[in-house]
Amino acid sequence: MKLTAKIASVLSILGLSVALSTSVGANTSDEKIAERIKPLGNVCVEGDDSCGGAVVAAAAGGARSGEDVYKASCAACHAIGVAGAPKYGTSDWTDRGAKGIDALLKTAISGINAMPPRGTCAACSDDELQAAVQHMMDSAQ
Ligand code: HEC
Known part of the structure; x- marks a missing residue:
């Protein structure tokens, strides 16, 4: 039961909607509802491995790599060039570079403009941000 809830929450963190709880016959509908809403209160904090091991980029001490920071905080806009963001892997970064x-x-x-302060990563150190910028500059073609 507890494991099922964990699996359900891990899946929902991944954005997958799998009818796990409905396949467990013993559930009452109250339990099903509780399971569905549970993941909302079950946020995994970086470095915390107590929530099923679904921790993305666990920063167990030490700075994260530019690639990790990019994937976690910058790719949402920079991978496809949202709102004019210089696009990863293109000459956009030659120009910016x-x-x-x-x-x-x-x-x-x-x-700057549609680019949010610290690229939304308030927890990133300046060094981590610099590594992320460098990672995007290195992608220039
Ligand atoms: C919400 C979307 C969004 C996210 C998330 C985002 N950016 Fe941006 N970024 C932009 C946009 C849009 C621009 C272009 C701004 C402009 O020049 O008008 C930009 C521009 C930049 C530039 C060029 C600045 C300059 O002086 O020309 C850098 C460097 C940059 N982003 C780094 C980052 C880093 C590092 C992250 C992640 C930690 C990040 N961005 C996350 C939208 C985003």
Whole structure:
């Protein structure tokens, strides 16, 4: 039962909607409802492995790599170029790169137009943001 709930919450974190609870015959409908709403109160904090091992980019001490930060916080916009965001793996980053890493890091921290301050990663250190910017610059083609 507890394992089922964990699996259900892990699946829902992954955005999958699987009718797990309905296949467990013993559930009352109250239990089903409880299971459906449970994942909302079951957020896994980075580095916390007590919630089923579905921790993305567990930062067990030490800075995360630019790639990890990019995937977790920047790709949402930069992978496809949302709202004019310089797109990963394209010449967009050759153009931006001309500004130099220092200038780019400064705007990444302060935000600019549709680019939110720190790219929405309030918990990222300046070094982690710089690594993420570098990761995107390195993708330029
Ligand atoms: C909500 C969407 C969004 C997210 C999330 C986001 N960005 Fe951006 N980013 C943008 C947009 C839009 C621009 C283009 C802004 C402009 O020049 O008008 C941009 C531009 C940039 C630039 C270029 C700044 C300059 O001086 O030209 C850098 C560097 C950057 N983002 C880094 C990051 C990093 C690092 C992350 C993740 C930690 C991140 N962004 C996450 C939308 C986003």
